[in-house]
Amino acid sequence: MRLRYIELFHAVLTTGSLTGAAKLLNISQPAASKALQHAEDQLGFELFSRVHGRLQPTQQALLLRDRVERIIQELHELKRLTTNISQPESCPLRVTCTPTLAQTLVPDAMASLRKAFPGTAAELFTQHSLVMCESLALRDTDIGLTLQDPGHQNLRQQALCRGQVMVIAPPGWWPDEELTQPLPVSALAGQPLIGITVRDALGNMLQSHLAQVDPPPRTSVWVQTYQLAYSLVARGEGLALVDPFTARCGNGQNIQRRPLKLHLDVVLYALYRPDSPLNPVQKRFLALVRQLAQGILADN
Amino acid sequence: MRLRYIELFHAVLTTGSLTGAAKLLNISQPAASKALQHAEDQLGFELFSRVHGRLQPTQQALLLRDRVERIIQELHELKRLTTNISQPESCPLRVTCTPTLAQTLVPDAMASLRKAFPGTAAELFTQHSLVMCESLALRDTDIGLTLQDPGHQNLRQQALCRGQVMVIAPPGWWPDEELTQPLPVSALAGQPLIGITVRDALGNMLQSHLAQVDPPPRTSVWVQTYQLAYSLVARGEGLALVDPFTARCGNGQNIQRRPLKLHLDVVLYALYRPDSPLNPVQKRFLALVRQLAQGILADN
DNA sequence: CGCTGCCACAACCGCGGGTTATGCCGGGTG
DNA sequence: CACCCGGCATAACCCGCGGTTGTGGCAGCG
DSSP states (O other), rough: OOOOHHHHHHHHHHSSHHHHHHHHHHHHHHHHHHHHHHHHHTTTTTTEETTTEEEEEEEHHHHHHHHHHHHHHHHHHHHHHHHHHSSSSSSSSSEEOOOOHHHHHHHHHHHHHHHHTTTTOOEEEEEEEHHHHHHHHHHHHHEEEESSSSOTSSSEEEEEEEOOOHHHHHHHHGGGGGOOOOEEGGTTTTTTTEEEESSSSHHHHHHHHTTTTTOBOOOOOOSSSSHHHHHHHTSSSSSSSEEEHHHHGGGGSOOOOEEEEEOEEEEEEEEEESSSEEEOHHHHHHHHHHHHHHHHOOOO | OHHHHHHHHHHHHSSSSSHHHHHHTOOOOHHHHHHHHHHHHHTTTTTTEETTEEEOOOOHHHHHHHHHHHHHHHHHHHHHHHHHHHHHSSSSSSEOOOOHHHTTHHHHHHHHHHHTTOOOHHHHHHHEEHHHHHHHHHTTTTEEEESSOOOOOOEEEEEEEEEEEEEEEEESSOOOTTTTEEGGGGGGOOOOBBEEEEOOHHHHHHHHHTTTTSSBBOOEEEEESSHHHHHHHHHOOEEEEEEEHHHHHGGGGGEEEHHHEOOEEEEEEEOOOOTSSHHHHHHHHHHHHHHHHHHHHHHH
């Protein structure tokens, strides 16, 4: 099985036609046609049945599909890795973080950094944790910031600081004097709650704690990011459980917040590759992030 | 990145030399040399440093290593799948089972089958559960038998029958009249026990149950298969928890056995691909397996 | 000191994979 | 129905990649 055949097979499946595939691969249509035939009689079975002059994947082709696409994917990743290796550290600071942290924490840290080191180039990404690990491994970026312990064995993880899960609510929900007191989980019973479907460790823990509340909170809307939950709460849709960074964003104009009484901590992690030691700019950046985060977490 | 380069890179890493790699790929040494240089100046960095006329992988090469080997692996699997697709069902009955079941159950069933269908060709494999799923998916084989629920979404699984976890002991360990009474888990406290490190669902469940016994069983030997545990028990090394098939093998000459009092069942599963319906021979075979297994499990 | 094992370079060659040009077929459209 | 167009296959041609053999340099070793 030549690589060309694999690429071609994939291209035909995605574009749906031979000419489309040929365009995708930057070759002429007859070249694609001939290659496909080569592939087929090398395999010993038809990949596509020619019906009415069009191509239609056969049963066998569908069996190969998933596996072939995995290989294509892996090859793309290999390519990314090699290009990133061949052009090393063009940029002194390449950071990726989750959407939550991209809201205020990371921009603030970046702004502070550029006061200390004016004119430093930087690249910022926002990615969810799984993709983040991939980006780091593939050297698309050098530092990852996340609230989830990814448990990725090929990455070094450093806990920058810890905080509490926060409950946010529309203004006037609680008397002002209660805002500093932690809210017990049981107090959520029967309350309108924005559901979090974030599939990280924190999300799962929250789910399992909430499952024990009786009567269960009334949840009609489910969201996939903490930021969406915040926006809904600000519009009076109910309460939500969020990380302290989301709780703090927007200066709390449109919401009230108070800590949730829970032994579960929210931890801010920095991730980086163990083989590439951090340069001074990166270290300074992490120090700034930690400092800002501690500031946010101390004042709840 | 040409596929040839990937294969070459892998071959050099495994053989340690260019000439070795060339032999592995059935090409001449100069061809390999030239290809490697092509690869390197296409990548933009050296894969191997030439020291004293020998090749030594560079730092960058080591970064690529894992990923490249994954791709090679995937390509091999794709090749297996395609050859299995192009030569369909040469053999009417291709079965894979775990070592435990290969001891007596599967051979017995096969013998019975060949009485009903004399001269039927068959292929037998023994594999652990993960590899088993791969073999089925790659169409190396058609039916898998295992005691573990693999939860593999691309495979159909059928529970053939259920049984109890058994405790086996050297002869004379228990009075004969107790042998039919289930042994409570607590009775294992302080007893000499052969540890099972099988990493399947059953093994994990047993581990967690045993962890609650106080004082814990005295375990000095850990084994990786139930069969090894049986052999050690037969030599007087202590007790062991095993599946009922292992407990029954060898006609129980050298051991005593009795059920373990546990709500946990041992389930015998048949696995097959949902897209390929079973032929009569295969169905008959599964019926025989079920029948024999029920016989074994009924008489504990 | 020569032998051996390993790698690089040179010169050569065949074929795989590309090109353009063309024809066939079926479906949609005025 | 006539027409065109989109899509695939075939033919003829061509180039360079990936292979070959032959040779030379270099280290290590008996």
